[in-house]
Amino acid sequence: xxxxxxxPEWVQALTGANPLQAEALSELRELLLRAALYTLATHVDDxxxxxxxxxxxxxxxxxxxxxxxxxxxxxxxxxxxKFTTWAYKFGINVALARARRxxxxxxxxxxxxxxxxxxxxxxxxxxxxxxxxxxxxxxEVAGMIQDVINTELTERQRQVLHWIAFDDVPMDVVVERLxxxxxxxxxxxxxxxxxxxxxxxxxxYEVEDIYxxxx
Amino acid sequence: MTEPTFSRWLRKVGDTHESExxxxxxxxxxxxxxxxxxxxxxxxxxxxDVSQHLNQCSICFDEYQVLKELARLESIDxxxxxxxxxxxxxxxxxxxxx
Numbered sequence: 001x002x003x004x005x006x007x008p009e010w011v012q013a014l015t016g017a018n019p020l021q022a023e024a025l026s027e028l029r030e031l032l033l034r035a036a037l038y039t040l041a042t043h044v045d046d047x048x049x050x051x052x053x054x055x056x057x058x059x060x061x062x063x064x065x066x067x068x069x070x071x072x073x074x075x076x077x078x079x080x081x082k083f084t085t086w087a088y089k090f091g092i093n094v095a096l097a098r099a100r101r102x103x104x105x106x107x108x109x110x111x112x113x114x115x116x117x118x119x120x121x122x123x124x125x126x127x128x129x130x131x132x133x134x135x136x137x138x139x140e141v142a143g144m145i146q147d148v149i150n151t152e153l154t155e156r157q158r159q160v161l162h163w164i165a166f167d168d169v170p171m172d173v174v175v176e177r178l179x180x181x182x183x184x185x186x187x188x189x190x191x192x193x194x195x196x197x198x199x200x201x202x203x204x205y206e207v208e209d210i211y212x213x214x215x
Numbered sequence: 216m217t218e219p220t221f222s223r224w225l226r227k228v229g230d231t232h233e234s235e236x237x238x239x240x241x242x243x244x245x246x247x248x249x250x251x252x253x254x255x256x257x258x259x260x261x262x263x264d265v266s267q268h269l270n271q272c273s274i275c276f277d278e279y280q281v282l283k284e285l286a287r288l289e290s291i292d293x294x295x296x297x298x299x300x301x302x303x304x305x306x307x308x309x310x311x312x313x
Contacts, residue, residue, distance in 0.1 A: 030297070037300035039281050044304060052305035059304060081246035085286045089246055092281045096274070164273075165224040171238075171274045182238040186272060193231040193271075200228075207229030214222040 010083040014074055029067050031084060035091030036062035043096065046103035062098055066091040100170040109163060109177050138213040141205060148199045149192075157192045160185055227271050241268040241275050245282060253286045 005013070005027075013024035036059040040047065047055050069090040077086055149158060160178075163169040164185070171185055178185070200207060236244075248265045252258040259266035269276045288294045295303075 034294065034297055034300060035285060037297065037304055038285060038295065041300055041303040042281065055304050056301060076243070081250040082286070084289060085250050085282065086246040088285050089242065089278065089282050092278050092285070093242070096278055096281065100274070165227075166220060168220065171272070182274075186237050190231065190235055190271075193228045194233070197228050197231045207225055211222050211225040211229060214225055 005083075007077075007079045007083045011074060011077060014071065025067075028070060028087060029063060031087060032066040032070070032091040033059065033063035035088045036060075036066065036095040039092050039095035040099060043099040046099040049102065049105070058098060059095070062095040063091060066094045069094070097172045100172055101176070104170065104173045109169060109174070134213060137210070141200070141210050141213065144199060144203060144205075145196055148196050152195045152199070153192050154188075157188045160188045161192045164189060230267065230270055232267060235271065236264045236268050238268075238272060238275055241265055241272065242278075245275070245279055249279065249283045249286050252283055253290055 005024075010024065010028075012018075013020040014028065040055060040059050040062070044055070047058070050058065066087075070087050073090070077083065149161070153161065156178075160174060163174050164171055171182055175182055175185055197207060200210070244262060244265050248258045248262050251261060269279050285294065
């Protein structure tokens with residue numbers, strides 16, 4: 001494999017109708033296959049339901065999908081990184097998303113209700129009866145956070161917050177479930193965090209000073 | 216939910232900014248961030264918005280970690296060969312049992 005191709009040489013070879021294109025495409029696909037194999041090999045526990053041959057076939061699929069992504073986005077490449085680093089991210093992005101979906105395949109998000117998190121916070125509020133300054137503070141803060149979650153968040157913000165922040169559901173699994181995109185889900189999470197932070201700040205609490213209460 | 220899960224989220228609340236870049240913007244800049252990180256070990260100071268997003272978004276962080284390791288291995292010419300990676304992917308404990 002030619003390892004010394006410069007950024008402009010990569011772009012020129014992949015975008016122009018020239019004799020180098022076939023060779024460059026082959027090299028690109030080889031790079032992305034290695035990226036996909038590496039990524040899946042480091043997350044192989046997520047693929048435990050797959051046979052070895054199925055895992056290799058999955059890597060090939062990821063490399064193919066990533067190759068198409070690179071070719072469709074090559075006009076966005078600004079040259080502010082190595083071309084290979086820029087290309088690898090597509091292979092990793094595709095492979096990790098597939099691995100996460102494999103891990104969560106068959107898990108019903110609907111079964112991950114809000115009750116567990118709500119119960120957990122209520123326990124912290126109940127802990128206020130303990131004769132301890134820290135416990136009382138923890139109870140007060142937990143109650144405040146629960147109130148924001150219950151009264152200030154939209155239903156969708158609340159749902160996404162519980163899935164991702166409290167149940168550790170991967171974002172792309174949620175994205176698929178809600179038929180939306182990562183940016184939209186990230187914004188829901190950001191807005192939820194901001195509301196909680198503002199409420200705490202309004203009452204004189206800095207999060208840096210209270211998160212040790214919940215460790 | 217466990218206490219560590221909640222405190223981890225609370226830490227993210229504390230690090231919340233009024234305006235944050237989204238996942239697309241992070242993905243757009245991540246290769247430059249990683250190359251800078253591999254070259255200098257100090258990308259966060261130069262690209263604080265990306266660093267802040269990585270602290271908030273676990274799947275972007277996962278992608279960043281793998282990309283950084285691949286870029287690091289490539290920079291020292293230690294990227295595993297395809298055959299080696301194929302064997303690693305096949306050599307899962309479950310496949311050894313079957």
